[in-house]
Amino acid sequence: MRSFLILFKNELKLNIRNMNMVIFAIIMPVIVQLIIGMLNGTNPAFEGAGYTFMELSFGALCTISICAGGLMGLPILVAEYRERKILKRFQVTPVSPIKLLTVELTIYILYCFLSMISLFITSKLFWKLSVQGSWLGFLASWILTMISTFSVGMMVGGLAKNSKTASIYASFLYFPMLVFSGTTFPYELMPVGVQKIVRLFPITQGIQLMKAAFLGLPLDNIFLSVVVMGMITLICTGIAVRYFKWE
Amino acid sequence: MQEVIKVEHMSKSYGNLLAVDNINLSVKRGTVYGLLGANGAGKSTTIECILGTRKGDTGFISVLGYNPRKDRRRLFENVGVQFQESHYQLEIKVSELCEEIACLYKSPADWRELCTKFGIGNKINNAVKSLSGGERQRLFIVLALIPNPELVFLDELTTGLDVKARRVVWKILMDLKKTGITIFLTSHFMDEVEALCDEICILKKGKTVFYGTVEEAKKLTDCEKFEDAYLMLAGEEANANEVFFNTI
Numbered sequence: 001m002r003s004f005l006i007l008f009k010n011e012l013k014l015n016i017r018n019m020n021m022v023i024f025a026i027i028m029p030v031i032v033q034l035i036i037g038m039l040n041g042t043n044p045a046f047e048g049a050g051y052t053f054m055e056l057s058f059g060a061l062c063t064i065s066i067c068a069g070g071l072m073g074l075p076i077l078v079a080e081y082r083e084r085k086i087l088k089r090f091q092v093t094p095v096s097p098i099k100l101l102t103v104e105l106t107i108y109i110l111y112c113f114l115s116m117i118s119l120f121i122t123s124k125l126f127w128k129l130s131v132q133g134s135w136l137g138f139l140a141s142w143i144l145t146m147i148s149t150f151s152v153g154m155m156v157g158g159l160a161k162n163s164k165t166a167s168i169y170a171s172f173l174y175f176p177m178l179v180f181s182g183t184t185f186p187y188e189l190m191p192v193g194v195q196k197i198v199r200l201f202p203i204t205q206g207i208q209l210m211k212a213a214f215l216g217l218p219l220d221n222i223f224l225s226v227v228v229m230g231m232i233t234l235i236c237t238g239i240a241v242r243y244f245k246w247e
Numbered sequence: 248m249q250e251v252i253k254v255e256h257m258s259k260s261y262g263n264l265l266a267v268d269n270i271n272l273s274v275k276r277g278t279v280y281g282l283l284g285a286n287g288a289g290k291s292t293t294i295e296c297i298l299g300t301r302k303g304d305t306g307f308i309s310v311l312g313y314n315p316r317k318d319r320r321r322l323f324e325n326v327g328v329q330f331q332e333s334h335y336q337l338e339i340k341v342s343e344l345c346e347e348i349a350c351l352y353k354s355p356a357d358w359r360e361l362c363t364k365f366g367i368g369n370k371i372n373n374a375v376k377s378l379s380g381g382e383r384q385r386l387f388i389v390l391a392l393i394p395n396p397e398l399v400f401l402d403e404l405t406t407g408l409d410v411k412a413r414r415v416v417w418k419i420l421m422d423l424k425k426t427g428i429t430i431f432l433t434s435h436f437m438d439e440v441e442a443l444c445d446e447i448c449i450l451k452k453g454k455t456v457f458y459g460t461v462e463e464a465k466k467l468t469d470c471e472k473f474e475d476a477y478l479m480l481a482g483e484e485a486n487a488n489e490v491f492f493n494t495i
Contacts, residue, residue: 006350010343017338085334091300092328093351093394094320247300 003095007103015107021073025065025111026118033061033119042127051215054127058119059210060182062142063149063203065115069108070149071156071174072167077104078157079166082247091246101244105150112146133216141213145206148229151236152202158240182207202229249276250309251398251429252297257306259292266292267303268453274446276397279420279430281440284450285481290433291331293450294402297431298328311398324352327391327399331406331433333383335375341386342371345393352394361389365419381412388419399423401432405439417442437474449480456480 015021033054040053049056078101081087090100123129131138152173160166179185180194181203187195198204205225212219219225252274259267267289274280284290295301297308299315299322308315313322335344345358362368365385370378378386384404391399401420405413413436420430420443434440440447441461449457449464457464457480461473470476 003350006346010339010347013343014336014338081336084337085330085332086336088300088330089334090351091319092298092323092326093348094323095351096320 004099004103007100008106011103012107012110015073015077021069021108021111024068024072025108025115028068029061029064029115029119030122032064033057033122036061037123037127051132052127052129054123054129055132055215056211058123058129059138059141059214060207061119062112062116062210063145063181063207064178065112066146066149066206067174067178067203069111070146070153071177072170073111074104074108074150074153075157075160075166075170076163078154079160080163082245083162085247087246097244097246101154105154108150109146116142131214133213137213138210141206141209144226144229145202145210148202148206148233148236151233151240154240155236158243158245177201177203180204200228202232205229250274251276251311252280252431253307253309254293254297255307257293257296257303257308259289259296259301259303266453267296267450270306270448270450270453270455271458272297272448274429274431276429277424277427278445279424279432279443281444281447282431282433282450283440283447283477283481288450288481289453290450291402292453294400294431294433298326298400323394325394325397327394327396329387329391329399329401329404331402333387337376338374340372340374341367341378344375344386345371345389348390349393354395355393356395358389358393361392362386365389366415380407381409381415384408384412384416385419388416392423396428398429398431401430403433403435405434405436413439437477440477441473449477451480451482456482 036057037054042052042054045051045053045056087100120129153170156169156173157166160169176198180190180198181187181201182198187198187204187207190198205228208219209222209225211217212222250273252272254270254272257267257270258265270289270293272293282290282293292301296303297310297315299308299319302316310322311325315322339347341362345362349355349358359368359371362371365388367378367382367385367389370382375383375386384407388401388404391401405416408416417439420432424430424443430443432443444461446460447457447464448455457467459467464476464480465471465473468476468479470479
């Protein structure tokens, strides 16, 4: 446990020094939120809706940091550590690979958590956000979304040959998920064909779940969402562990 | 004397290239062992197979009584390694790197003390990338010693250092040897090998061409200088002369 904390402290320092995640996971979501807030204020999401547009988007805003961490930060970091032979250095010490990966994972979880808290505080302060549904349900959906997205990142980081290919794979996942999963553009407004494809993204399912939990709306295919995200987590984690390479 | 490293009939090929061909090695406790050979002779592959970071095709390898691939975590509790190229996180500071390595062991040495002993005590708050070549090499000796190891691997530790820095590193290694630690090193500097190594093994195209002490190598080849003996044994002399005459 002591070694976990020391690794965590130092790796977190390095990560903050790098600034990428501070910008893309903490600052960027707040900027998107400010824009949404300035455009919509505390108006209802649509005529007759019992919730504001900000409340409707809260879950989606929380996934910006999940995308940045899971689909950009994590896979590129793992691939870079392998390419720069930092993992190889660790290979000739008694550390277990699972401990190392858990340290990095925890750092990205922390970013996502801080992002959610900061989004909550600003929207509470400026736009009187209130949770209409269940906080617990929302948190559970948030955790599931994060874990499934991170497992995709772990797999990409594990399979990519170097940080360059990792960042190419990561971009292929990051941008479509950011644009088409409902993070920035509402899922409901997409053509049915596109909806069918993006339904397989863990983020899409996650946003639907978070939205429903946050607003207290009934969701008929809750089972499907959980199954899609659970399957993705299992498959991707399995591949990441099976194909883990120090070098 | 106890055997610390034992390698029997080890071979490793990459595709069609036989990088290491049926090598046997035995390193005794408390000695300095030198693995020599030209670039591409198979030194790094041999070290990597001994460490278990690469899998040999055939052969038996035992380090401190452990199988390096199966008992990785127990083995590296007592072994320090310095790779040919130093690997570290881009923005990391000396203190952070030392701390990260030290925390992985059950009873590590005091890294601050080691840094002071090796003359980089005033650099611990600097970024590793800002250190000079000599300072960085000394840092990597510190890292290899943090485990309080019984055995250290030093791969081309002095390559890229100036004469003075090289002498400082020698002194450090001599002192280390007195503490009873076993040192396995590779080097391209024959004066260094002569000064430090109790036993040597010379590789040529993956095969062992000489095995014994520096004195034995000189006697065998009838050379006064070890460097000449090495060149003769490693088969580099003919090539070296050829290149020399072709260029003049």
